[in-house]
Amino acid sequence: MSAEPSSGAAAPATTTPPPPPTDETPTRRGIFDPALLDACISCGFCLPVCPTYTLTHDERSSPRGRITLMRALETGRLDDDDPTLQEQASFCLGCRACESVCPAGVQYGHLLEQWRDHQWRGRHVPPIALAARAGVRVTPAITAAGRLRRAARQTGAARPDATAHLMLGCAERALFPTISRSVLRLLPPGVVDVPSGQGCCGALHAHNGASHEAETLAEELGRRMPGTILTTAGGCGAHLASVLGRQRVQELSEFLLAYWSEHPDAEPDLGEIRVDGRRARIGLQESCHLRNGMGVSAPARELIARVADYVELPSAGSCCGSAGTYSVLRPQDSRRVLQTHLDEVEAADLDYLVTVNVVCHRQMIGGLRRSRSRTRAIHLAELLAQAAGRSTPDTRD
Template sequence: MTGPGHSATAPIPAEPGASAAAAYRAGIFDPTVLSACISCGFCLPVCPTYAQTKLENSSPRGRITLMRALEEGRLDEDDPTLQHQAGLCLGCRACETVCPAGVKYGELLEQWRDHQWRGRHTPPIAGALRAGVRVTPALAVGGLLRGAARTTGAPEPDRPHLMLGCLERSLYPKVSRAALRLIPDADVPEGQGCCGALHAHNGGSREAAEMAQRLGERMPGTIVSTSGGCAAYLAHQLGHDRVKEVGEFLLSRWDENPASMPPLRPILVDGRPARVGVKDSCQLRNGLGVFAQSRALVGRVAELVELPSAGVCCGGAGTYSMLQPEMSRAVLDPTLTQARDLGLDYLVSLNVVCTRQLASGVRRAKLPVRVLHLVELLELAL
């Protein structure tokens, strides 16, 4: 043994270069949040991308180590691993639910992408979508043409306001119509705008927060969203007391006032109750802690079958399926296998991007499973 090893009071060895490194901070991250991680690795077993690669740099702990290297100047943003990993993270925040230190990984990821995806580094699809959903009139026309719920003019303060969702109104217009049948007293205010969730997760968190505030001002009172991602982001910005995901809204309303619940018939397939699995919305489950409500509602109209991977990201993840198609499919595959093995008739989604991802996976795997939004399933029972 060499060096100071001979003394029982040897100092705790200094981190090589620690004093010099600690002096420089790039100011990209909130230092309190960034320093909260102690690298225990408890997040590794729940990270879908780590499960695929088994590489430290695609784990939450490894990504935080990368963020620290960026913040402390050991790596710059042109580093190819930083570029790759900022995009390879699903942003599902499963790591936050198991983190005993309470690291707010979702916030760190937003700060990372705000910096990493500036200007020329913005992935083209993310940039295009961020720009696209800002064009509210175009979306409104798209939704109208495809038959989404009609807007009802100015919001009335005492009625719950149904949010149409930028993507959902065009891609899945039936969802808002089904929601209105279940919440007949809801209004659908005009000129809602976008909640900003997509921007926040794609490198535009400041702009996103402003969009959320504006949407909140345009729709005073309770806002109901059929999209888990929008609901979680808006609830984070405006308060969970004002913003409700449609499942939690329906369940609490029906539980508080059973007379408000319409008669629901059991959904049958071949004369037996339909077998229905729920696939959670990550932002809803991990960000807002909402996951039991959808299951309770499904249980009222069908046989609820719990998918082992229900809480694992489907790989849709906002723009992810377009930015990272290969990983996106790999992350989804276990769910498809389970849906087949469990003999599901329906797979319930709680978010527009998940619906799209699940539907394309089901088509690719040629499964006899229908993917429906929760409110579309409930509508079948009316």
């Protein structure tokens, strides 16, 4: 290899080599928060937990590879119109599993929001994302849908003496109204109220390239519901927590565990969930944003185990492919991600699969139905209400 242009072998032993060309100190376009983008050292610890990397084994669709792409966008090495940038910004599920294993503390979720804010502008906004953003912006329409579907009845302005205010969620109250009704059955009257005039929390906007509007919506909701907000969806909860502060938000499973332990008399008499004359076998599909965004993972398992035989699925903690609007934007990829979960459910021969987030709930219902599974998806609130003997679960919307 005599072609070696300047092998270090020839360098005098004590000479410091000249610095290699680098892009660590280039001009920046200001698309990303520099501190967030600089935090990644490309160790790759995120690769094995990334659902899209697991599907492809291709660096482009790994968190580390996407951050490399973001850096190329930020420094102008790649143009806004670069097709790989467009594709990868959209292919990412936004599940933030990478954050949960990142020793450097990279805030990938925020980077993704900044990326999509920039990438999904003008003609590059996926039309469905635009429609989704617009659809949930109309508070009266959401309210009407919720009423029509008999979600938990709203109780007027937020009461200052309520321990928490139950947030209804735009999609949840229209699609799965029994969830909010079940929550009220699990707590003594008056502990939580259901303030009227709730809008959208903006989580959907944050994930679809409109993080400024997302922040405004969350702040508005925070003003309408001062104090603690109780949510039945990890996606809404994580977004609210990032805008309003973690202490303002409680997700149902953590709230119930804490409340019942502080007020043992308030805990309903939870019976056993039985199927075919035996104790039911029940698994869990976690919500990524609940797990990776809010750091809540154990409480749902503990609650299920109180009423049935809890079965841990290998992929319980990884994204089911619903990912906000992802299942609508990229249905094929969404189903590829989902398939692993469906296979595991079948192998485990479950009676119920518990969900803790509305879009995961919808995804699992659809997936289980298509695969003609005997397993039924049920939201944690519905399951516990059933165990409390105060409600008949209605898992089919």
